[in-house]
């Protein structure tokens with residue numbers, strides 16, 4: 001795998017959440033609509049656990065030892081590993097979650113296949129992502145050079161992810177969006193609304209079943 005920038009600056013990445021609660025909280029609240037604490041879940045690319053903790057995720061994997069160390073201090077059970085080769089048995093989890101991780105994967109298709117393998121029958125794949133077509137996606141692509149974290153990110157359209165997942169046999173799709181037209185429309189209370197679909201959100205949550 002490529003050099004992992006998150007291993008070089010784990011605290012800087014983690015601090016971003018304290019400085020950007022206006023973006024972080026709408027994302028959590030949207031994910032809470034589909035991720036249930038009583039279900040047994042895995043987060044792929046768990047990072048420092050900023051989503052795993054409030055969502056009640058049971059186990060997180062990540063290739064970055066430095067990110068996992070922080071997640072572990074927050075009380076998450078962690079395992080070093082990549083999404084393309086998930087270190088768990090078939091039919092283990094009620095849900096598998098990816099939050100802002102798909103754009104950093106070496107091979108998203110392999111990771112989705114692996115997620116399907118470790119999901120129980122009827123289990124949920126949940127993907128939280130910044131779509132390529134969104135205002136924020138376009139902003140990150142325009143300003144690549146200014147961000148050490150997003151410099152090498154590969155953004156995807158919501159539709160291309162959905163098409164790929166359908167091709168793999170996932171079904172019963174639901175899509176929610178928040179950060180409506182963010183950061184162009186920053187009026188609090190407006191952009192943080194949760195809506196169905198993916199036409200205007202800078203953060204989209206795709207749910208599909210195995």
Ligand SMILES: C[S@@+](CC[C@H](N)C(=O)[O-])C[C@H]1O[C@@H](n2cnc3c(N)ncnc32)[C@H](O)[C@@H]1O
Pocket residue numbers: 001004006007044045046047048049050051061062063064067081082083084098099100101104105106107
């Ligand atoms: C933007 S961070 C997101 C972390 C966490 N999900 C969050 O939202 O705070 C992306 C994470 O993906 C991890 N990552 C990079 N390549 C990966 C891979 N092939 N499989 C799983 N995780 C990977 C990075 O180490 C990093 O922790």
